[in-house]
Amino acid sequence: MAEWSKARDSKSRRPLKGLEGSNPSPTATSHTRMLLVLTLMAVGMLLGFLLRDRRGLLRSVDPSISVAIFLLLFLLGVSVGKNEVIMSHLDTLGVQALVLSVGAVTGSVLAAFIVQKIYFRRDG
Amino acid sequence: MKNSLIIVGFFVLGIVAGLYQLLPAVFLESDFSMYALYILMFLVGISVGSDKKAWEVLKTVKVKIVLVPLAVVLGTGIGVTLVSFFIDIGLRQSLAVGAGFGYYSLSSIFITRLHGEELGVIALICNICREIGTLLLTPLLARYVCKLAPIAAGGATAMDTTLPIITKFSGKEYAIIAIFSGIVLTVLVPFLVTFILQF
Numbered sequence: 093m094a095e096w097s098k099a100r101d102s103k104s105r106r107p108l109k110g111l112e113g114s115n116p117s118p119t120a121t122s123h124t125r126m127l128l129v130l131t132l133m134a135v136g137m138l139l140g141f142l143l144r145d146r147r148g149l150l151r152s153v154d155p156s157i158s159v160a161i162f163l164l165l166f167l168l169g170v171s172v173g174k175n176e177v178i179m180s181h182l183d184t185l186g187v188q189a190l191v192l193s194v195g196a197v198t199g200s201v202l203a204a205f206i207v208q209k210i211y212f213r214r215d216g
Numbered sequence: 217m218k219n220s221l222i223i224v225g226f227f228v229l230g231i232v233a234g235l236y237q238l239l240p241a242v243f244l245e246s247d248f249s250m251y252a253l254y255i256l257m258f259l260v261g262i263s264v265g266s267d268k269k270a271w272e273v274l275k276t277v278k279v280k281i282v283l284v285p286l287a288v289v290l291g292t293g294i295g296v297t298l299v300s301f302f303i304d305i306g307l308r309q310s311l312a313v314g315a316g317f318g319y320y321s322l323s324s325i326f327i328t329r330l331h332g333e334e335l336g337v338i339a340l341i342c343n344i345c346r347e348i349g350t351l352l353l354t355p356l357l358a359r360y361v362c363k364l365a366p367i368a369a370g371g372a373t374a375m376d377t378t379l380p381i382i383t384k385f386s387g388k389e390y391a392i393i394a395i396f397s398g399i400v401l402t403v404l405v406p407f408l409v410t411f412i413l414q415f
Contacts (some may be wrong), residue, residue, distance in 0.1 A: 094281035115331045125250060126330060126410045127288055129257045133406065136261020144266040153250070153263050161321045162226045167249045168324060169230020170239060171333050179235070185334065188303045189313070189341035190313035192296055196342070197349055197369045199295020203226050204368030209281050212364060 223321060227340065252324060257406070262320070262358030264403060273396050284393055285400040287407075288368050289319065308412060309335050315408040316343040317401045318350065320377075323409055330413040346371060350378045358385035367394045372405055374398035 110196050143149055178185070233239050264270065296314035300307050309331065316323025320343030328336030350370040356364035363386040370378035375398025383391045 100366075103222060103407075114391035126406075130406055130410065132254055133257040133261040134257040136263075140262035140263075140265025140267075142265075143262070144268055144271075150262070150266050151267070153259050155284070157256060157259045157263060160252055161223065162260065162326050164249055164252050164256065165223050165321060165340075166226040166230040166233075167252075168328055168333065168336060169227040169232035171230075171328075172227075172337055173231035174237070175234075175333055178337060179231075181334075184304075184339050185338050188272025188305055189300050190345055191303050192243030192305070192310055192313050192338070193342045193345035193349060195295035195297075196292045196317075197295070197346055197353075199293070199298070199311075199414045200288045200368040201223065201291070201357060201361055201365045203291025204284065204364040205261045205295070207287045207364040208265035208293075211283055215340045 224357060230415040242316055250329075254289050256322075256325075262295060263336050264399065266397075270321065270397065273399075277392065277396055278344060281396055282366060282400070284397040285404070287364075287373055288386065288397065289330045289404070290369070292317065305335075305338065305399055308415065312409050312412045313339045313342050315348075315405060315412055317405055318343050318346040318374075319372040319402055320344045320347065321404045322362070326406055326409045327413070330410065346374045347377060351381055354385050358382075363387060363390055364393070367397050370394070370398065372398055375402060 140150070140153075236394035266411045269341045275295050279394060292314045293311060296310045300310035302312075305313070311332065312327055313323070313335065316327075320340050323343055327339040336356040346369070349399045350366060350373065353369060354366040357369060366382045366386055367379070367390065370382060374382060379391065379398070380395055386394070
């Protein structure tokens with residue numbers, strides 16, 4: 093009995109090689125963390141739906157989102173500023189980003205054109 | 217537009233602080249920004265979930281409306297794939313950047329987490345360009361291509377930042393399509409980016 097409980101005690105359990113245990117390891121990979129992030133978002137959506145009539149409670153949500161975004165983008169800036177490799181290639185990165193955005197917008201617009209002609213025809 | 221300027225402002229401020237090492241080390245712990253991201257995504261969830269307009273839109277739309285965000289996903293994927301051969305960024309990385317659909321704040325943070333700062337910066341610039349490009353091109357797109365074109369160009373931003381200009385040039389009857397497409401793409405961004413960078 094002592095053996096059995098020990099084997100299933102999450103604190104004493106060693107993760108199998110190549111497998112994540114049901115408890116995240118202290119050095120959880122970035123993907124495990126991102127899954128937690130996505131789960132939090134889903135929980136938030138459910139909670140938001142349930143609280144949708146509590147305007148007073150929800151009033152601070154959007155400003156808080158802005159603050160969190162400002163903070164995270166600031167921190168991204170800090171790590172970029174400290175990174176000499178990125179700083180010395182900022183112009184190349186910018187050009188590549190611009191090329192990608194042209195591809196993304198052009199592709200989307202052409203796909204939308206097809207959808208419009210076939211499925212939304214009467215509104216031109 | 218004002219919001220993107222503020223965000224770029226914070227990003228540039230961060231660069232200056234990083235360049236001249238103005239910050240105490242506490243702020244640079246990666247766990248600190250991870251917790252901020254947890255809070256951010258939880259709040260984004262609440263914001264989307266409590267959006268009555270969003271649920272109202274869902275009740276009134278016809279099934280064919282899902283073709284619009286679908287076209288944006290496929291069109292972005294194909295377009296990004298084609299241009300990725302001309303630049304120094306791999307196909308998977310390019311697809312992840314494209315999957316920001318203009319939602320630069322979230323996509324750049326996610327991509328930084330999953331793949332590193334360099335691609336995160338590209339995602340930030342690329343998706344800001346997408347938003348600004350949509351704001352500038354909407355009058356031309358609506359007039360010379362089709363009414364859905366600005367919605368597709370705007371991607372995830374069609375539900376908020378580019379909505380006013382889309383409504384103005386594509387017409388009020390396109391506002392619901394724009395909001396719907398924008399919401400679907402906004403929710404898709406974190407999932408798609410994580411999925412693409414998984415392989």
